[in-house]
Amino acid sequence: xxxxxxxxxxxxxxxxxxxxxxxxxxxxxxxxxxxxxxxxxxxxxxxxxxxxxxxxxxxxxxxxxxxxxxxxxxxxxxxxxxxxxxxxxxxxxxxxxxxxxxxxxxxxxxxxxxxxxxxxxxxxxxxxxxxxxxxxxxxxxxxxxxxxxxxxxxxxxxxxxxxxxxxxxxxxxxxxxxxxxxxxxxxxxxxxxxxxxxxxxxxxxxxxxxxxxxxxxxxxxxxxxxxxxxxxxxxxxxxxxxxxx
Amino acid sequence: xxxxxxxxxxxxxxxxxxxxxxxxxxxxxxxxxxxxxxxxxxxxxxxxxxxxxxxxxxxxxxxxxxxxxxxxxxxxxxxxxxxxxxxxxxxxxxxxxxxxxxxxxxxxxxxxxxxxxxxxxxxxxxxxxxxxxxxxxxxxxxxxxxxxxxxxxxxxxxxxxxxxxxxxxxxxxxxxxxxxxxxxxxxxxxxxxxxxxxxxxxxxxxxxxxxxxxxxxxxxxxxxxxxxxxxxxxxxxxxxxxxxx
Amino acid sequence: xxxxxxxxxxxxxxxxxxxxxxxxxxxxxxxxxxxxxxxxxxxxxxxxxxxxxxxxxxxxxxxxxxxxxxxxxxxxxxxxxxxxxxxxxxxxxxxxxxxxxxxxxxxxxxxxxxxxxxxxxxxxxxxxxxxxxxxxxxxxxxxxxxxxxxxxxxxxxxxxxxxxxxxxxxxxxxxxxxxxxxxxxxxxxxxxxxxxxxxxxxxxxxxxxxxxxxxxxxxxxxxxxxxxxxxxxxxxxxxxxxxxx
Numbered sequence: 001x002x003x004x005x006x007x008x009x010x011x012x013x014x015x016x017x018x019x020x021x022x023x024x025x026x027x028x029x030x031x032x033x034x035x036x037x038x039x040x041x042x043x044x045x046x047x048x049x050x051x052x053x054x055x056x057x058x059x060x061x062x063x064x065x066x067x068x069x070x071x072x073x074x075x076x077x078x079x080x081x082x083x084x085x086x087x088x089x090x091x092x093x094x095x096x097x098x099x100x101x102x103x104x105x106x107x108x109x110x111x112x113x114x115x116x117x118x119x120x121x122x123x124x125x126x127x128x129x130x131x132x133x134x135x136x137x138x139x140x141x142x143x144x145x146x147x148x149x150x151x152x153x154x155x156x157x158x159x160x161x162x163x164x165x166x167x168x169x170x171x172x173x174x175x176x177x178x179x180x181x182x183x184x185x186x187x188x189x190x191x192x193x194x195x196x197x198x199x200x201x202x203x204x205x206x207x208x209x210x211x212x213x214x215x216x217x218x219x220x221x222x223x224x225x226x227x228x229x230x231x232x233x234x235x236x237x238x239x240x241x242x243x244x245x
Numbered sequence: 246x247x248x249x250x251x252x253x254x255x256x257x258x259x260x261x262x263x264x265x266x267x268x269x270x271x272x273x274x275x276x277x278x279x280x281x282x283x284x285x286x287x288x289x290x291x292x293x294x295x296x297x298x299x300x301x302x303x304x305x306x307x308x309x310x311x312x313x314x315x316x317x318x319x320x321x322x323x324x325x326x327x328x329x330x331x332x333x334x335x336x337x338x339x340x341x342x343x344x345x346x347x348x349x350x351x352x353x354x355x356x357x358x359x360x361x362x363x364x365x366x367x368x369x370x371x372x373x374x375x376x377x378x379x380x381x382x383x384x385x386x387x388x389x390x391x392x393x394x395x396x397x398x399x400x401x402x403x404x405x406x407x408x409x410x411x412x413x414x415x416x417x418x419x420x421x422x423x424x425x426x427x428x429x430x431x432x433x434x435x436x437x438x439x440x441x442x443x444x445x446x447x448x449x450x451x452x453x454x455x456x457x458x459x460x461x462x463x464x465x466x467x468x469x470x471x472x473x474x475x476x477x478x479x480x481x482x483x484x485x486x487x488x489x490x
Numbered sequence: 491x492x493x494x495x496x497x498x499x500x501x502x503x504x505x506x507x508x509x510x511x512x513x514x515x516x517x518x519x520x521x522x523x524x525x526x527x528x529x530x531x532x533x534x535x536x537x538x539x540x541x542x543x544x545x546x547x548x549x550x551x552x553x554x555x556x557x558x559x560x561x562x563x564x565x566x567x568x569x570x571x572x573x574x575x576x577x578x579x580x581x582x583x584x585x586x587x588x589x590x591x592x593x594x595x596x597x598x599x600x601x602x603x604x605x606x607x608x609x610x611x612x613x614x615x616x617x618x619x620x621x622x623x624x625x626x627x628x629x630x631x632x633x634x635x636x637x638x639x640x641x642x643x644x645x646x647x648x649x650x651x652x653x654x655x656x657x658x659x660x661x662x663x664x665x666x667x668x669x670x671x672x673x674x675x676x677x678x679x680x681x682x683x684x685x686x687x688x689x690x691x692x693x694x695x696x697x698x699x700x701x702x703x704x705x706x707x708x709x710x711x712x713x714x715x716x717x718x719x720x721x722x723x724x725x726x727x728x729x730x731x732x733x734x735x
Contacts, residue, residue, distance in 0.1 A: 075391050079384055103420055104388045109413035136593060139569055143594045146565050168599035175593055320636050324629055348626060348665055349633045354658035
């Protein structure tokens with residue numbers, strides 16, 4: 001069983017976050033809210049999102065799985081004005097999700113979840129933790145996109161650095177300790193990442209003003225941020241590239 | 246003879262309405278205003294537009310026919326700022342329409358009207374009449390566009406419904422009686438229409454806040470709305486599709 | 491040596507003006523400011539731009555030449571918010587320009603200036619001089635673009651006229667003397683120009699409200715306007731086309 005109402009903004013955040021990695025996804029509904037875990041087709045990145053019951057205007061659910069076509073859900077969200085409430089209800093007999101906005105009802109067939117496994121989120125011991133303003137990261141990414149396909153993330157006891165090295169040009173964003181919202185780092189760690197993935201993830205952050213990063217030497221990066229006014233949380237995991245030098 | 250001045254908005258409404266069906270059109274000028282009748286090349290839809298003399302800032306005309314290339318007229322309208330006055334004058338010797346906006350004069354050759362017949366508007370006895378808010382129709386169309394190529398319009402004594410049925414998904418917009426501005430309908434009627442035509446027509450409505458529809462069972466729909474602050478009127482006629490079930 | 495800070499708007503004006511003609515350009519730095527001269531690859535047009543030291547927030551330079559890839563510089567400018575300061579410094583050892591905006595540093599390799607000659611600006615004796623509002627010229631160009639590839643500029647003791655003649659249609663913009671900010675013209679002169687070049691030049695004018703034109707019979711046109719709040723000046727020279735009649 002699943003029946004809920006939510007502000008369109010809340011669902012839009014969820015959809016933006018998940019759609020960076022996959023087109024179809026499984027919503028794991030429990031009585032406490034919704035959880036989504038997904039790995040991108042190339043197995044480079046993972047998302048682990050949870051949205052509490054309290055993020056919704058109304059919420060009634062028991063354990064069930066909803067296979068969602070993200071583009072269809074996005075189409076419905078585009079019909080809503082800012083602040084408008086979207087209703088969702090699972091029609092179990094017909095295996096459809098019934099979404100309503102204003103006087104419009106969209107009945108969408110659910111996607112088969114049989115082939116969607118629940119990815120296991122690896123537990124990683126990442127020594128550096130830091131919180132960076134989202135707009136700084138965004139500007140750094142925009143500056144890097146014409147220079148290289150990769151981006152190095154570096155954390156040191158002095159601050160954070162993002163470096164993009166091309167054949168002729170380079171870009172770096174340097175944020176000393178006092179420009180970070182949080183820094184816990186005993187020694188310098190560095191890892192290289194595919195810029196397109198990192199960029200999509202940062203662009204999917206809509207409301208969170210800062211992002212917490214966990215970094216290790218040549219280890220995956222874990223990005224964490226809040227959605228839905230703090231009533232939801234996202235963890236992205238992105239695998240590193242091997243540095244050629 | 247034809248010489249007139251009009252606010253750019255008034256001409257833009259006229260052009261938007263007509264360009265949904267044709268690229269070239271005949272303006273029938275009389276001493277009382279301008280009339281335009283046109284059928285689209287596939288003979289699926291018809292427009293019958295009239296613009297009173299009073300819709301213009303200045304108007305002098307006697308019976309004449311102007312073959313207009315709609316894109317050229319649109320180019321001139323794009324030069325005008327909001328509220329700016331456009332002057333038009335027929336240069337009969339050179340068979341050109343001289344349009345002025347600001348300090349710019351565009352002389353455009355007229356299109357030959359010999360091949361343009363005046364379509365006869367069929368008189369149809371359509372039993373249901375209802376007035377629907379334009380923005381509700383627009384939202385319903387946007388919701389339907391990804392689901393199907395057709396749309397069913399249904400009028401009943403209880404209200405109006407618009408249904409779009411795809412292979413897996415469906416969309417419906419339901420407006421009960423109290424959300425309609427007018428409803429005169431004794432028994433339920435239903436007809437199916439090509440969504441692209443219906444969508445273009447509704448999108449061509451720029452200022453009218455509501456649209457009057459006349460519907461019958463598997464009959465064409467007649468859409469009526471005002472333009473130019475009530476000093477002009479548009480009638481669209483759209484042929485039905487045969488329902489497969 | 492070159493080290494300077496400037497508002498992003500000032501650099502953007504410079505880049506917009508120069509990029510209408512070339513992709514790579516040589517900045518001639520002196521202790522008094524920056525000068526740029528360039529001819530487009532087809533040798534139809536020339537730009538001669540100078541930006542005084544006082545246009546910058548800070549400026550230190552001695553005679554040097556910087557080969558600039560305009561697109562790279564534009565990428566950096568796009569990172570800046572309105573009013574934000576951009577720092578530039580020549581790294582002579584590595585032959586790079588180091589640009590900073592916010593916390594971001596972009597190091598860009600300079601382009602080889604060996605093949606870039608300094609074009610000699612021809613001294614022309616153009617009998618007519620007139621100053622025209624930029625927005626009038628822009629509107630005239632927009633009106634002409636669908637009608638012809640050429641535009642005739644005409645100056646007479648009575649005013650200025652711009653004519654575009656197509657096969658079936660024509661556009662003209664007529665500005666009588668009292669709508670011009672300046673007019674010094676003893677007899678009518680006329681010359682024809684390629685519309686695409688003329689259009690790009692006028693569109694590159696961002697802040698100047700009027701443009702001074704120097705015209706002669708079938709002679710090049712010289713366009714002059716201010717940039718950087720009057721602390722910089724641009725001269726465009728555009729070669730005429732031969733009139734077929």
